[in-house]
Amino acid sequence: MNPLISGVRALAGLRAGAAAAAAATVAMTMLTAFAAAPTARADAPAIPDFTDSHGLTRVVDATEVRSETDFTLTVTTPQVSGPHKIRVFLPEGYAADPGKRWPVTYFLHGGGGTVDDAAAVPALRSDKMITVVPDGGLKGWYADWVMQNTAVGAANWQTFHLEQVVPFIDANLRTLPGKDHRAVVGLSMGGYGALRYAEARPDLFGHTAALSGGIDFGMPAIRAAVVATELNLTGAWCAVSTSTPSGTGACTGYGPYVDSDAVFGSPYPVFGADRVWNAVNPAASANLARLRGTKVTLYTGDQGLIDSVTAVATRTVKSRLDQLGLPARLVDYGNGSSLSPTCDGGHNYGCWAPAFADYIPRLEADFAAADTTA
Incomplete structure (x- = not known):
């Protein structure tokens, strides 16, 4: 049987066991501490003013304000169909020191997740940097899709994030300019996005971290995972999500069914049909070579159907970075x-x-060092 088809079937059959259920309970406990608040009221805490720019238009009455340092904007753009959220965590001292500028970290959530998944990671609420969490779609894969006429409509996620969200944030918040003051990090599907964005735009990001990422498209199992999300086969890469309405931590799916070629084209290596997969493969040596001057950090476990795969992919990326003479922390x-x-x-x-x-204090130290040498 074709290994890609076998992989899709195996991933589709994944169900969270006792260990995953326990981990989901831990994650939901973390999330509850930072639960989402209702849409902003007239007496809500003040947040910075935002002006539409770089192709983004705010849906003003949809802004959610939890505090002056934790709020969610909703924007629209022709690049991606529908309204999309951008959650922002500001450092506690942001309003008190109007002359100070801050480094920025972009957090990319996983498949089946939302911007509110970031609330399950307390370390992202740093007083030494701004954290921005843009919507990546249930199965956006942080890519400009090959097919733009599917059930989800326009899906230029990479353009949305890199050419719109990043300059929009710089235009509206007091950010520090330059790649040494900007990081992109993510997990699972977002781990792919973080490494791929760092490769695509080394001028933007001086730091990247991929956690349990699908970062080697040379592996049939990872291509199968992407196809499973396109076909909305639950249980592939969102077995544990913290943003489910039911609060159970169970995956609720990847949205409407789309063609298996929708995101990256044909996944089959026949007569060059998979050329897009190869071009955007983060593990390709030509792409990894673009990370010269970027600080790379990789995390993975090796248990269960998914992280047993991400462990192989992550070790491959580290080995190839070593061969290129590029330092990375695994x-x-x-x-x-x-x-x-x-x-x-x-x-x-x-x-x-x-x-x-473990990672954020190291990133904060790197940001601080860049600030003193700027």
Whole structure:
């Protein structure tokens, strides 16, 4: 049987077991502490004024304000059909020091997730940087899709994020300019997005981190995972999500069915039909070579159907970076025992939250060092 088809069937059959359920409970406990608030009221805390720019138009009455340092904007753009949210965490000192500018980290959520998944990662709420969480779609894969006439409509996610959201944030918040003050990080589908964005725009990002990422499109299992999301076969890469309305942590799906060639074209390596997959493969040496001057960090466990795959992909990327003479930090935490009591080595926030707790202080230190040498 074709390995891609076998992979799709295997991923489609994935169901969270006891360990994943426990991790989901941990993640939901974290999320509850930062639960979403209703849409902004007249007496809501003041947040910075935002002006439409770079092709983004705000839906003003849809702004959600939890506090002056935690709010969500809703925007529209011709690049991606429908309204889309951008959640922002400001440092506590942002309003008190109007002359200060701040580094920015962009967090990319996983498949089946939303911007509110970031609330399950307390480390992202840093007082030393701005954190921006743009909507990546249930299965956007942080790409400009090959097909733009599917059930989801326009789907130019990379253009939306890199050519609109980043300059929109710079235009409306007091950010520090330059790649040394900007990071892109993500997990699962967002791990792919983080590494791919850093490769596509090394002028924008001086730091990138991919956690349990689908970062090697040379692997049939990862191509199968992408196809599974296109076909809305639940259980592939969103087995544990923190943004489900039911609060169970179970995956609720990837949205409407679309053609299996919709995102990256044909996944089959026949007569060059998979040329787009190869061109955007983060693990390709030609793409990794673009990370010269970018600080790269990789995290993965190796337990369960998904992270047993991401572990192989992550080790491949690290090996190829080594061959290119490009430094990178790999945290391969295996069954999770070396990382945190909440981590079972699987594909869940019980592992990702402590991984970010390890990473963010290092990123803050790098930002501070860049600030002193700027």
